[in-house]
Amino acid sequence: MNARCNRSTKRPILEAALLALASLAVASSAVAYPGGTPDFQTDVAPYCAACHASTAEADLAGLGERAKVELPETKHYAAILAGAGNYAEVPEAERAKLVELLAAVDRNSTIMLEFPPSVAPGETFQVTVKVTGGAGPSVGVGLVDRPHRFFAKPASALGWEVVGAPTILGPKGPQTAWIERRPEREGRDVTFVNVDGVHSSADQDKWSRAKVIFTLRAPVTAGDYPLVGAYFYGTETGTAMTTRMHPEYGPQPMGGALGKSGRVKFSKQAVITVKEGGRKPAPVADIAP
């Protein structure tokens, strides 16, 4: 099947599916994506976030012009500047300022990994994912194998085995409500979590911070293994101009559940070397007398 055929036959089906999702979102707060994924406690691959824009063209490397379609300028800001749909509510003179505020959310939304450069085969170790920004009220954090919107696999597919529930440290400390929605008997060893209680404000230049600590067991075969953090966040509830308070569901983006105000962003790609005697024991001199 060629790309053109793909586009003409599959797009309407995708749009219909998204519309169905959006109507579900209205029916139940637990389903909506603005507000995160309160219902899904499992591994996630970034392709799922069809509505979100990508913050870097490189995240769609190899896809030619298709990559540009996913950038905020094309996918999100063009509708704002044209005053399309709900954005007609924003006076024309304020639209450029709105885009600048949303771009500030992107600049201040960062994701980075802390990881050991090398580990022994089968060794258990920790990887800390640090995120800043994200409009809130929640953000999503995942571990994948490459910084690619459509080709990334959950990190577990590469042999990075998650051991136990990830530790979620929100802006106000530890959180367990989201991960505990996954029954304990299923194991809470997933590569994706939501962090709740996030509240960033581009208006006040205030940015949330959160951390997720994953305990991983290294693959048993020696080699260099990649690891990448995937960050799912919203932008429009990060400024009063595009935040609509819903009496039941809380802050909602002006662009709506079908809008393009979500983002997918990746950390730099980490490479962890798995080798015998991988992690060096602390030098004797480092141990306090």
Ligand code: HEC
């Ligand atoms: C139907 C469109 C749509 C799809 C599909 C979608 N999202 Fe979103 N998502 C949104 C919108 C719109 C926002 C942005 C809210 C904002 O701008 O503040 C968002 C925001 C988010 C947020 C941040 C929540 C918040 O409070 O701002 C997370 C986490 C998220 N999405 C995860 C996902 C994941 C994981 C998937 C795939 C399972 C996904 N989304 C698929 C529309 C979608």
